[in-house]
Amino acid sequence: MNKLIDIFCDVDDFCHKFLPVWEAELIANGTKKRRRQSKMTTSECMTIVIAFHQSNHRDFKNFYIGLVQRYWLEDFPTLLSYTRFLHKMSALIIPMCAYFQTVKGKPTGIAFVDSTSLKVCHNIRIPRNRVFDGVAKRGKGTMGWFYGFKLHLLINHIGEIISLKITPGNTNDRTPIPELCKNLYGKLYADKGYIGKKLSEKLAEGDIDLVTTVRKNMKAKAISIFDRAMLSKRYIIETINDQLKNISQVEHSRHRSGTGFMLNVISGIVAYCLKKKKPRIKLSASEFGLMEV
Template sequence: MKDQIINTFLQIDDFYKEFDAQIKKLKLDALGDNKRRRNRNSKMLDSEIITSIIGFHLGAHKTFKHYYKEIVCGYRKNLFPNSLSYNRFIELQQRCFDVFAIFLKEKCLGKCTGISFMDSTTLKVCRNQRIYNHKVFKGLSERGKSSMGWFYGFKLHLVCNEEGELLSFYVTKGNVDDRNPTHVKKMTKQLYGKLFADKGYHSKALWEMLFADGIQLFTKLRKNIKNHTMNMENEILLRKRAIIETINDELKNHC
């Protein structure tokens, strides 16, 4: 576990230095003035903060507070000598979110093998009865409808291969259609071969768009749609789509 933490930190630190250099260069070009701006650094590096968050998700701890106090500030104190108090860490971790998301997109995704699975899952921010009183995501989240009924929040769109490795992910408002061509185009940019999804993705226009990009879309059919012949291999692969449901459950109920 110690070697895993060190390797993770080295990858993130190298990526963060490159990212930070580009951001500083863009800021200088954009601002073009000599005004002094406050940029107070913390004792704990941003790469250490991201490493701590990743370490929590790779472990078996149920709450991050327990993990941070017992592991980061205790058992692994030698790896994080400049660890902050828990409250200060929570305040600072939000500034690392953009870098963390880009790092996941650029360095942590799997490779397409020619067989991919696509699905979306709901991210509810509150119960339906409390929609009008909800303030945290007001103006960002929207009402949407899934196979489980109406909800208020966001949608997480995922693509994985047959080995369960994530190939792409996308977060949208709750009212965005799964068949939205703009979002599907971005998610499938690096894909090829066969793509399997549920009946919510059934669309002739979407099939033609993906086919033009070298991707063949297979979906379950709705009851009111005429059935088409499908060979046994594709039928078996379509049944394997449950692998992405397992990923959704892992992300929402454990991570």
């Protein structure tokens, strides 16, 4: 329960600063005509959604009805019905995205990048899928063909997510890298899928050194001991992808709208960012010094 209180306090502090500015902007440009107060505050709703992604429950309905409505009524005295809460969730996506900007990690000079598939349905159901028709695309990953999107992650060596981007499943892994690396510096470690002369040159203009292994049909290149060691520790980002999918539940096939899909992904990522124990690579000050060698 202390964890729930900690999440609410942090989210509520953020909402007190963000919501008045955001709502004033909506009223000014005509998007929002009036300010109707809901029984539950935005911070309470965000807390429940984030708690779901930290709870190991596999679907939100059982979590809300079986846990929140049964045992959390004292913490949320104005709790909405499950159906009413679902209607309110669509309004959480922008505050949740803004909140992510406050909990994401910062560059440390060592970064890892990778992409993972976000399947929205089984392959045999692709022709019948209407929710993501024209938006999701077929792509191919290490586990074969899939239909949906790609989640591109950029993390630092202590397991913090620095930036992310969601693209259709057929997007080349190299395409979103320049945008992901806008505020990055130092070393960027990636797999063979990110090899490209143009990409390396573009990143070098921003003082970013892209380090990858080579393909079998390529000539071997000189690489420092430190870089070789860091390439061998790329499992850290694969571990984070696994936690996002199997603990934070950012991937499932029960979506009923694109907005629900986006909220589910960003909420799961925020839930991961708020975890105290993350996968990390322990490096001493002397080991950091080897980066320059």
